[in-house]
Amino acid sequence: MTFYVLQALNGLAYSMLLFLLAAGLSLIFGLMDVVNLAHGGFYMLGAYLGLSFVRWTGSFWVAVVLVPPLVAAGGFLLEWEFLRPLYRRTHLDQILLTFGFAFVISDVVRWLWGAEVQSLAAPPGLDRSIPMLGTLFPAYRLFVIALGGALALGLWLGLSRTRLGAIVRAGVANKEMTQAMGINIAAVFTGVFAFGTGLAGLAGVIAAPIQGVFPGVDFETLIVTLIVVVVGGLGTLTGSFWGSLLIGEAETFGKTLLPEAALVVIYLVMAAVLLVRPRGLFGGRTR
Amino acid sequence: MAPARKAGGWSGTARRITRRQFLGAAALGGAALAAGVRLSGGMRAGRFGVPAALAAGPVKIGLLVSYSKVYGQLGEDITDGMILYFDSVKWRGGGRQITWIREDEEIDPQVGVRKARKLIEADRVDLLAGIVATPTAYAIRDMVHNSKTILIVSNAGGNLLTRARKSPYIFRVSFTSWQVSYPFGKWFYSNIAREAALTAANYGFGTESLAAFKESFIPAGGKVVGEVLPPLNNTDYAPYITQVQKLNPEAIYNFYSGSDAVRFVAQAAQYGLMKSTRVTGAGFMVEQDVLPAEGANALGITNPLHWALTLQNPENRAFTRAYRDRFKRDASVFAMQGFDTARVIVEGLNRTNGDTSDKDRLSEALAGVKFASPRGAFEFDPNTHNVIQTVYVRQVRQVGKDIANVVFDNLGRITDPGK
Numbered sequence: 001m002t003f004y005v006l007q008a009l010n011g012l013a014y015s016m017l018l019f020l021l022a023a024g025l026s027l028i029f030g031l032m033d034v035v036n037l038a039h040g041g042f043y044m045l046g047a048y049l050g051l052s053f054v055r056w057t058g059s060f061w062v063a064v065v066l067v068p069p070l071v072a073a074g075g076f077l078l079e080w081e082f083l084r085p086l087y088r089r090t091h092l093d094q095i096l097l098t099f100g101f102a103f104v105i106s107d108v109v110r111w112l113w114g115a116e117v118q119s120l121a122a123p124p125g126l127d128r129s130i131p132m133l134g135t136l137f138p139a140y141r142l143f144v145i146a147l148g149g150a151l152a153l154g155l156w157l158g159l160s161r162t163r164l165g166a167i168v169r170a171g172v173a174n175k176e177m178t179q180a181m182g183i184n185i186a187a188v189f190t191g192v193f194a195f196g197t198g199l200a201g202l203a204g205v206i207a208a209p210i211q212g213v214f215p216g217v218d219f220e221t222l223i224v225t226l227i228v229v230v231v232g233g234l235g236t237l238t239g240s241f242w243g244s245l246l247i248g249e250a251e252t253f254g255k256t257l258l259p260e261a262a263l264v265v266i267y268l269v270m271a272a273v274l275l276v277r278p279r280g281l282f283g284g285r286t287r
Numbered sequence: 288m289a290p291a292r293k294a295g296g297w298s299g300t301a302r303r304i305t306r307r308q309f310l311g312a313a314a315l316g317g318a319a320l321a322a323g324v325r326l327s328g329g330m331r332a333g334r335f336g337v338p339a340a341l342a343a344g345p346v347k348i349g350l351l352v353s354y355s356k357v358y359g360q361l362g363e364d365i366t367d368g369m370i371l372y373f374d375s376v377k378w379r380g381g382g383r384q385i386t387w388i389r390e391d392e393e394i395d396p397q398v399g400v401r402k403a404r405k406l407i408e409a410d411r412v413d414l415l416a417g418i419v420a421t422p423t424a425y426a427i428r429d430m431v432h433n434s435k436t437i438l439i440v441s442n443a444g445g446n447l448l449t450r451a452r453k454s455p456y457i458f459r460v461s462f463t464s465w466q467v468s469y470p471f472g473k474w475f476y477s478n479i480a481r482e483a484a485l486t487a488a489n490y491g492f493g494t495e496s497l498a499a500f501k502e503s504f505i506p507a508g509g510k511v512v513g514e515v516l517p518p519l520n521n522t523d524y525a526p527y528i529t530q531v532q533k534l535n536p537e538a539i540y541n542f543y544s545g546s547d548a549v550r551f552v553a554q555a556a557q558y559g560l561m562k563s564t565r566v567t568g569a570g571f572m573v574e575q576d577v578l579p580a581e582g583a584n585a586l587g588i589t590n591p592l593h594w595a596l597t598l599q600n601p602e603n604r605a606f607t608r609a610y611r612d613r614f615k616r617d618a619s620v621f622a623m624q625g626f627d628t629a630r631v632i633v634e635g636l637n638r639t640n641g642d643t644s645d646k647d648r649l650s651e652a653l654a655g656v657k658f659a660s661p662r663g664a665f666e667f668d669p670n671t672h673n674v675i676q677t678v679y680v681r682q683v684r685q686v687g688k689d690i691a692n693v694v695f696d697n698l699g700r701i702t703d704p705g706k
Contacts, residue, residue: 010526136532211523212553216546
């Protein structure tokens, strides 16, 4: 029994990481109708920048604070300079642009940081294992669970209780109407894009002590994030949350209970969900 | 007024070429072309009595390794090892200049096949070298064998290439998965523990290594308490580590390589696994390409491998020093394999006086190559064309300021059984 509780905890830590990524991607799509395929690239950029910041300053927490705004600035630049002119165009053009940037980021990272696998140590204090339920569990993963939960709560409160949140939700529901109400929808777009990208950067730094830092992590992560977003529903934060929980736990228990099928479990879950609810668990827009 | 144009379109000054003149010129040109082709082909083989070395151009090597994705660093290491050796002989072998064309196998067998075909058929390389990933090696094996292209494998360790799918044209400078793990099973029983849990990335290299370990561990009396097989390229090892903890083994034997190894070691340390059981694994888990990233987490891991940075013999001391001076990083087993690949090629060329046209002759010459390598004595098994080498037992220890694999025991000369 404790074995399953432990595995559920493992899955929870993984789900929180997925949530950080999926939330950004889902909001960007919900609001702007743009699939940002460079999202994985920003995640990777966050991880590598985190690595460098830790090397320069010796502190993990400094990296956690400084890296997300830096990555958000990158997202801002991408949106402002390159994506804006394409809003009138088809989805394909936007996808091509973001996908192209994904490759550019991938190569720039490789060029600047090299191809070897690197790792980031968990900060002192969190790098020990806590005896619980008869075995040892990493303190850092408990931290990730706590952080993810706190961010989820913060984002939900922000979206549902603040005026800015109301604007974003209105934009997701019907952007033309929101614009007609006098809101500068273009500024909201840029803001959400930058924020979502910043979240991806944060996820990169937080995940680095668990996942390692290496070329290829961008596309690996992008694929799982897309699955989460599709399962949860595009454009909804609640969808991202429950989607990441579902996929995170499915992946963990899939590995435990069906080791031969471990690679396909999350795809099977996605297929099953889409069969029953084609718009994802909480998807479905009002326009 | 513009001059009237003649029917036919040309201006008045050009002469008309008669059909006869045209045919004559074409015939002459065709004959010259054919003779030229014949001559260059013939001169290569020395058929006109001209020594191949004088007449032929440079030796073209096709180097196919991975420069991208998960095993990108291995490709860089192999290439740098080769550069180091070729530089030391001024890029000459058998009296000829050596050049190469490099391609990225990307860890995708389909890409590997395509690039190998390009190198063999379009670029017409004299020999092929490299191959990091076993699936790629298996995928190109038939193409290489049927086209009689000499392939020097610098890394891929799948057993089959030395057994059911061996070829006189394929030489392996690196190892077979069996070579590294088999001798360790018995040693593990006598020196570590009588029972073990096994874990490995679930692909050819991983499963072959565990099978080889069991081949000598179980007959010695060892008991396997459980096997856990995460997929290759797995990011989160938590569920698997929890399963190992549930088995509560005295010791474990693992196989992971590349980024999988870094992640596994980091996460196992986070779960306290390094303290609760004796952790051992095939040497790739803690080799130089990943050891710096693993750092103190890897301390204490006992591991078998056919080389170590700290191996004390004159060739290795010279090699590691030169590599460090030149490339500003420590050599890895992959760099050493690249170094030996280059040496094998040069020694083979020397033995045939630079003749690369007769593949059977070149194959025989390569099979007889023997020398002192940084790993110890190097020779090929004449039956399988796989390297015969010593496998060492190492442990990750703190050596001054650094963390390194220190050799403390020796498992003897190991020859792959070939079937």
